[in-house]
Amino acid sequence: MADWGPVLVAVVLFVLLTPGLLFQLPGHNRVVEFGNMRTSGAAVIVHAVIYFACITIFLVAIGVHVYAG
Template identity: 80%
Template sequence: MAAWGPVLVAIVLFVLLTPGLLFQLSGHDRVVEFGGMKTSCAAVIAHAVIFFGILTLFLVAVGVHVYAG
């Protein structure tokens, strides 16, 4: 049986934390911009750090497991 939990969590977080899609930290005009669809290097780094932090929290601390088979 394959554990699909880590894959699903990573995909959902990647889509939700894409800079500029829902929100963007380190925006051009404000600290937080919503739905701007513009990114900067600082925003990409901030969202990458948040992504890996939340992914680590879900996979290691919570232990998300989804089995298919």
């Protein structure tokens, strides 16, 4: 049986935390902009830190496991 938990969590977080797709923190004109499909270097760094924190919490602290097979 394969553990698909880390793969599933990583893909979902990557899609949700892509800068400019759902939201961008910091935005160009405001602190948070929603659905603008633009990005900046600062937004990439902030989203990378948020991604790392969330994936660490889900995989290490909570221990998400999805077994298929």
